[in-house]
Amino acid sequence: MNRRRTLATVLLMCCALLIAGCNTEQATAKPAAEKKREKQRLPYVKSLHMIDGNKGWMLAIQDSSRRLLKTGDGGRSWRDVTPEAETVIPAYILDEKHVWLTTKEFADKQLVYTADGGETWAKSEPLSTESQMMGLHFLNEKTGWMTNYVRGIGAGGSQIELAKTEDGGKTWVAISGGSTEKEIPVEGYKSKAVLSSNDEGWIPLAASGHPWAYRSINGGADWEFYSLPVTEQMPKEQFFDMQPPIFFSDTAGLIPLYFLTDRLEVYVYSTEDGGRNWDIPPALDIPLQNSGEYEIEMDAVSLNRMWLVSNRNEMYAFDNGWKTVASVKSLIENNARILAFDFINESEGWMAIGNEEGALLYKTEDGGMSWNEVMVKNIDL
Template sequence: MAAVGAACAAALVALTAVPAQAHAPVGRPAPHWQLKDTGAPDVRFRGLAAVGRDTAWVAGTGGTVLRTTDGGGTWRDVSPPGAGDLQFRDVEAFDARHAVVLAIGEGEASRVYRTDDGGGTWTESFRNTDTRAFYDCLTFFDRRHGLALSDPVDGRFRVLSTTDGGRSWSVLPDAGMPAALEGEAGFAASGQCLVASGPRDVWLATGGGARARVLHSADRGLTWTAAATPVPAGDPARGVFALAFRDRTHGLAVGGDYRADQPSPRAAATTADGGRTWRPAATPPPAYRSGAAWLPHSRVAALAVGPTGTDLTTDGGRTWRTLDTGSYDTVDCAPDPVCWAAGEKGRVARLER
């Protein structure tokens, strides 16, 4: 599997070096996003879970959840009943039958649902009753242990915890959470403002405050440390929008300013010490990016996506090159190896080569 992942990364490097028709072997197309018809042109999918080459879940506006088990050839609408007014921004899937989705918003608009039968039925396992809370994203360490992140309540980020795969949730104590900066919050842009790697490590990304920060916990959310990043902040529209960690020490942060008429310099950063320190990318993506993912089985290659395109790094996030100019909000990869992306106007694509 590692050899296949390395070959995929090498092919992506070649793709960015010269035009596809100049280097692609006869009869074999260069790596590219292949759009899959979801039949949902009015939905914006910011939640994405890549289970494998054949199976993926997407979640988005209008309470919509779709699932494919044939590589995107067909999609089944498995939306929870009565969820039409909700905005799903994250989905975490364990396989083709078991998944957890998060709806975002103030007060009771923030909810969590779980299915054990491929979306045939859903159970609402959490409904936020605190009007001060606004949940943004969730992550799982394994099939049982996971966390969900809310914007600050009483001056500290609030974290939910589950130990039974999302069937029940409880608010963690905030004594080990550093104080939030004025105006600081998470971004519910891609389901990647809270990410885990390994059995206990988790990171959360922030923006809106004077500095864009990444907070890290090594004990499943009980205690946290905060580190500033070089990604610009100082405005409610700026900060770190997505994180990706390939192990407990090496990570990427991407973001910028989500407003289309505003530039996003220094829109990416890297860490090699678990998030204690962050360095700006020498050549960052050219614009705001809302999602990121490491290529399967690669120590150096990753993708970043946003409304104006997809970028590739082949040196661990130090430099980025544009791969595609299509609009995507989120990206996720599975060990198959395969990568999927999703975004506005019902757009879902699988990376092909």
């Protein structure tokens, strides 16, 4: 009888141990499942601006509200530092501390800005002109320019106004165009002015014929017609659209330009001497969508290393010639698209893919040839 009781006791203990073991496995498995659920989708991403491998900014839309988020760990977590004032486009991010956001883009145009990474915000004094803010560009933490749209001029151009700040965005003074005494020629449809130094600047535009732009050599006060060189391969007397210039120093920069024919022909002008001489690599040819619509976004880290996204679904990389980044296609599913991307050097870049319902973040360490998902663990919205 005692032996039977002992055997029964042993069996009960074994069963208890098995049950405990099962519970232990479930207990260890549960955190793994919870860990998997910790990954979060980003909101709808409007733009990415990474400062280095850890620090960066994101402009996003959450519940119809524009939000400014920052990361300090390469995109794994994001913190909302949006000011209380409702913000609109445009915005400008200079570095890890200095950001300018628009709160009023018409009439009494006004900005909010931060000099400490979004911990505190200040308001600019209103700039009262009859125009609409269309672009911001800052050379450093003190000096910047605001481009404002005044009106269209028939079928051949537009009238713009340029304002300048020298105190970090607190006060602005109109310096050319609009109601000022300094004229900006009306020919061509213009986008925002980009200044590469305190003196030299460029106004890109869309027009027809021989490629040209407007250039200033006195800080944006005066603007003159500037003819760009052409190659034999370029279309003649054709509509062209010039993207905002990208400058890496006072003298080294790029001007992307494309022609619209039965396809997009993208040319990127590069200069090392402030525009006295230009190099023009062979074009990138991009097929048009069935609808004929097109959308181009570009990023570059040097004169010879750049990336271009066409219609939010195809990425091309330039490194002594253009090539398709085939790996990006495999990441786009259903109605998702490339929402934003940014590179900090020839190897490291980030890309957000998604739609209005949310986005996933990816990172490359080989110049875009392959991408790995960034496991976003925390979004403080």
